[in-house]
Amino acid sequence: MNTPPLPEHDLSATEQCVMCGMCVPHCPTYALTRNEADSPRGRIALMLGMHQGRLEADDSTRAHLASCLSCRACERICPSKVPYGQLIDAARARITPLHSPPRWITWLRDGVLLRPARLRLFGTWWRLLQRLNLDRLPWPRPLARLARLVPPLVPILRPRANYPATGPRRGAIGLFLGCMGPVFEAENLRAAIRVLNAWGYDVSIPENQGCCGAMHQHGGDPARGQTMAAGVETTFQPLGLDAVVGVSSGCMAQLAEHTDLPVFELSDFLVRHVPSPLPALRAIERQVAVHLPCTQRNVLRRPDSALNLLRLIHGLSVVALPGNDRCCGAAGTHMLTHPEQADALRAPKIEAFRTLGSDQLCSTNIGCAMHLGAGLREMERSAEVIHPVRLLAEALTAPRITSEGASVGSQPPGQSST
Numbered sequence: 001m002n003t004p005p006l007p008e009h010d011l012s013a014t015e016q017c018v019m020c021g022m023c024v025p026h027c028p029t030y031a032l033t034r035n036e037a038d039s040p041r042g043r044i045a046l047m048l049g050m051h052q053g054r055l056e057a058d059d060s061t062r063a064h065l066a067s068c069l070s071c072r073a074c075e076r077i078c079p080s081k082v083p084y085g086q087l088i089d090a091a092r093a094r095i096t097p098l099h100s101p102p103r104w105i106t107w108l109r110d111g112v113l114l115r116p117a118r119l120r121l122f123g124t125w126w127r128l129l130q131r132l133n134l135d136r137l138p139w140p141r142p143l144a145r146l147a148r149l150v151p152p153l154v155p156i157l158r159p160r161a162n163y164p165a166t167g168p169r170r171g172a173i174g175l176f177l178g179c180m181g182p183v184f185e186a187e188n189l190r191a192a193i194r195v196l197n198a199w200g201y202d203v204s205i206p207e208n209q210g211c212c213g214a215m216h217q218h219g220g221d222p223a224r225g226q227t228m229a230a231g232v233e234t235t236f237q238p239l240g241l242d243a244v245v246g247v248s249s250g251c252m253a254q255l256a257e258h259t260d261l262p263v264f265e266l267s268d269f270l271v272r273h274v275p276s277p278l279p280a281l282r283a284i285e286r287q288v289a290v291h292l293p294c295t296q297r298n299v300l301r302r303p304d305s306a307l308n309l310l311r312l313i314h315g316l317s318v319v320a321l322p323g324n325d326r327c328c329g330a331a332g333t334h335m336l337t338h339p340e341q342a343d344a345l346r347a348p349k350i351e352a353f354r355t356l357g358s359d360q361l362c363s364t365n366i367g368c369a370m371h372l373g374a375g376l377r378e379m380e381r382s383a384e385v386i387h388p389v390r391l392l393a394e395a396l397t398a399p400r401i402t403s404e405g406a407s408v409g410s411q412p413p414g415q416s417s418t
């Protein structure tokens, strides 16, 4: 844990803000509305008013606090070290139920995403619809928006408990799947196992890992979010692993801040532990653009890991997506609760990708990948945003992982591993 968390409703750290305004130009919501109440300084003033009992949290206050992306660009720049991320979580908890997400989002989160059997059922059914080209039916709102977010699905990951190292053994790693991972990131997770094994690590995947709790943390219920993170810690802690890694920086940021596990986003772990000699990698002649999620940049504070990791691959031209200092608008469930704001923040990213003319877009966070992928699919139906580890797995000549977890022979580059 980097800093001890504030008590759930404690807004006293608002008093640290000297109202200098240095954070304001870095705030994506202020850039859209030019309204001081949609800036970090404005939101802190609202929270300070609540803390001092001068302000009643009415609908207007709720709207300004709800429109914050929790991207924490403001926190990173703040000379007074105001813990903005903790404050906005605490403020939302304080105004719950006024802040509570719409009921359909709560149902989606608690009734589907946190129920692995239901999520697998949905994944199987939706994959069938995709194969029959029926996933783009004129669904009623808000289902239409949800439907657009689902990436092209592959068979669900049903992992074994252990995958032994294929290179000279260097340690044991736990792989955190995330509640959505086995369905929405199955190919990223297979690639993660393959590359970690080739890097010399045994990979442990304990059953019933649960969810990191980030959606609850930032959605008005930080106590439950932290309880869920503690559940993940209880699962991994007894295994005595060297590290716990995951393919989604949002989940890993939540676990880094609310557990004592040695947690890393996967590309960051891999680039910190590049083996010598490096396993044989095929050249990939392609240009890839890399989107940097806010959680990687502003919370985990390892912005260059994915770029540096991809530069290990010969032939690959690696470019940072212009505008990486701004949130893409995904921000957890924000892309569902604030669709217009989310799309306005995504538009310049899609335009930058088109201008670059890159072949592929990478991101290290599932929410960003889904949101950006939906934007790309408005132009090309099969487009998806992949985790950088997929390119490494493609370049490796090591065995690949099937959906059931057995190792089989190597595959040609660019071919799906399921």
Ligand code: SF4
Residues within 6 Å of the ligand: 016, 017, 018, 019, 020, 021, 022, 023, 024, 040, 041, 044, 074, 077, 078, 079, 080, 081, 082
């Ligand atoms: S949050 Fe920090 S940067 Fe922003 S106004 Fe307050 S002291 Fe200044």
Ligand code: SF4
Residues within 6 Å of the ligand: 026, 027, 028, 029, 030, 038, 039, 040, 043, 067, 068, 069, 070, 071, 072, 073, 074, 075, 084
């Ligand atoms: S977290 Fe992001 S959106 Fe929220 S106030 Fe800070 S910079 Fe603005």
